[in-house]
Amino acid sequence: MQQNIKIVLVNTSHPGNIGGAARAMKNMGLSELVLVDPKLFPHDEAVSRASGATDILDNAKVVATLEEAIADCQLAIGTSARERHIPWPLVDPRQAADLVFNEQLKTAFVFGREDRGLTNEELQRCHYHVHIPSVEGFSSLNLAAAVQVIAYELRMQELSLQDGPIVKSKWDVPAATSEQLDYMLGHLEKVLGDIEFLDPKAPRQVMTRFRRLFQRSQLDQQEVGMLRGMLTAIERQQPKGE
């Protein structure tokens, strides 16, 4: 799906931002970069900021006009920081990513100049405008940062359509069962009695708090074993008697 999406940068002034955009794209699985009349490209600073995403820079297409850049696209979404004279269909980055995956169209995300964004004419060539919801009074994101946010949302959308959690934690030990937890809490209660920590007449409230704590922790089986080992060691320290 990501191969259906191109990133278009219009009239970029700073080659470092082109490199930063390429890196952000590659991090998030995008590969098609089109540069409309960049001020300086190719450039060492682009390579340096790309930090290894040089394949994207090498394959970047340089064209003279936005029309050329989006000629083969079925959907164009332009980034916009401010309200325009004629209101246009406007989405946030999450809605934009949603659109792209719902519609399954060849899509261009179009980013404007560092200082002035896209012109009204350029924005009017886009089906939608996307606004990254920055705070009023300091609303202009760095260009590569804006590409990062859009690319991130596309990646999140892609992953959310797959099975399972987006970020997978591979826990190394199975979770403890209820029975294992009960044995451990029983063992704990006995030891807390041995060491005279529990009030034998009213042990319940403390034990309830311990249960809440260890249930909330979702103990794994190794942790339960570790705690029981500790309890056994405490028992061994106890003076014989009784």
Added chain:
Amino acid sequence: MQQNIKIVLVNTSHPGNIGGAARAMKNMGLSELVLVDPKLFPHDEAVSRASGATDILDNAKVVATLEEAIADCQLAIGTSARERHIPWPLVDPRQAADLVFNEQLKTAFVFGREDRGLTNEELQRCHYHVHIPSVEGFSSLNLAAAVQVIAYELRMQELSLQDGPIVKSKWDVPAATSEQLDYMLGHLEKVLGDIEFLDPKAPRQVMTRFRRLFQRSQLDQQEVGMLRGMLTAIERQQPKGE
């Protein structure tokens, strides 16, 4: 709420990244920046990349250790690009933002070195690890870009808890009513008959497609007026007769 959140950068090498992080924070309404033993700070490059977010740089606290940086925090969330030896509670950026707003705790987001991230010891001081779901094989984001993604998710979470859409389009004209649309379509059908575009024996399918098109467009009242004006102009061009 955002004032309950601090961004902690550990051992940053490039002052430009500190500036970029400050800009990303300010764009998204964050203000508290803590630098743990930065290589070069203050620095011109930080100011230049901050692009106006100098108040955040000026107020940044420089400390010697991570312990100091997070001493007053109730929740610490460390960014991590790879699986660690001992698995740790792991979330994606959206889940992390959710946690922060659910728990309403003083929270630190901790970001590591450009080249090596956080050490295992540093990560173990964090309650959660957050992983930005980059592609395998090119998983390391630029530091300021990573701050941008986290700050963006926090902003989205904050805005989603408010009423109304995250990004508000102020359309300038009310949407057309069903009756206005019907009049316009009736007018269109008449004119299409006049100009002999419609097959008078089977006008329905074309008119259904026009209805679908204009309903999908969610015409506003000015657009309906514009279309009716156009239809009237076509009528005026027609030879008198019949």
